[in-house]
Amino acid sequence: MASPKDSPSPETEGVIYYAVDLEPLGVPLLSKYSDQRPKNQAELKSLTTCMLSGVQDLHNANYGHTDSRWQNIIQCGNSYRLIDLEFVCKLNERPFTPSGYVRKARPDL
Numbered sequence: 001m002a003s004p005k006d007s008p009s010p011e012t013e014g015v016i017y018y019a020v021d022l023e024p025l026g027v028p029l030l031s032k033y034s035d036q037r038p039k040n041q042a043e044l045k046s047l048t049t050c051m052l053s054g055v056q057d058l059h060n061a062n063y064g065h066t067d068s069r070w071q072n073i074i075q076c077g078n079s080y081r082l083i084d085l086e087f088v089c090k091l092n093e094r095p096f097t098p099s100g101y102v103r104k105a106r107p108d109l
Contacts, residue, residue, distance in 0.1 A: 026074030
């Protein structure tokens, strides 16, 4: 029997799925237990290149992260990844704000 991912129905056509692996894939750069932020210019350049590439990929898919911060970056070997996609929103639309989360933005947004 085909799964919904194999045969899209009218309700799921155009829906984008992503998988969430619930196991650590890297080391958080900043947590209450450690501070692994870049220590020199070469590490900072590598991190910046990886993060801009990740943000560009999200933007090319018409999404924005909205919660980019040290705690949401992990190091995987020699590269870095942006994690914590729970606040991702469509670009050019009013951002989704979960209850209990205070968003500091212009009042007209």
